Amino acid sequence: AEQPFVLKADGSEHRVEYVPGESTTGLFGGNSNWRGPIWFPINFLIVEALERYAHFYGDSLTVECPTGSGNRMTLHEVSRELSRRLASLFVPDASGARPCHGADRRFADDPHWKELCLFHEYFHGDDGRGLGASHQTGWTATVAPLIEGWAKGR
Structure with missing residues (x-):
């Protein structure tokens, strides 16, 4: 940095x-x-660990999130925030573009590509665009339980 x-x-x-x-x-x-870069296996393990520690500590332990913000969150809240950020790589913005597809407008504009989400091997740490292998359906699929947990409020 x-x-x-x-x-x-x-x-x-x-x-x-x-x-x-x-x-x-x-x-x-x-x-x-x-x-x-953003690697889903590592982030998934961090979210899971935060949830386990949150189960033990409850609301008694808070940490600053994001770093340098002065904002305090419980470990459960941090795990939800990380899940939200990871899931947001695949969510289209107002123009239909998803961060995971970078500047490639085919995935936002072309009806044949619009609903296709590539699970890249890893993602750019600043802008979220997918990098490495573009069909890394194994470990990048760990986003699915994160989305599910985030949607259910867990």
């Missing part, structure tokens, strides 16, 4: 920076990037 980790050694500078989308380095096999 604004202050990346920097290591200076033997006259060289090495940086670990926030990268919201595709990796900018060839390390770890090219487009592998676990430091910035």
Whole structure:
């Protein structure tokens, strides 16, 4: 982000920076990037863990959400907020565009594509557009129970 980790050694500078989308380095096999994008398996586990802790702590424990906002939420409220944010990647806006499809207007304008939602491998951390494999129906499908829980108020 604004202050990346920097290591200076033997006259060289090495940086670990926030990268919201595709990796900018060839390390770890090219487009592998676990430091910035939205990965559904990790987020699903976080939501589930928050729910379990919320069951134990109830309303007695609150945390700031979002960070830096000064707004306090219970762990249950945070899990619902994360679920809402994750689900919103697939929800069309007023123009019919879904964040997961980025700038590709086919999915908003073409009646043959309009109802198609691609489950990408991971998503851009700043704008939500899908990245990586476009038919990652396995782990990205973990959005389904998040949507269900969010809709039912759990």
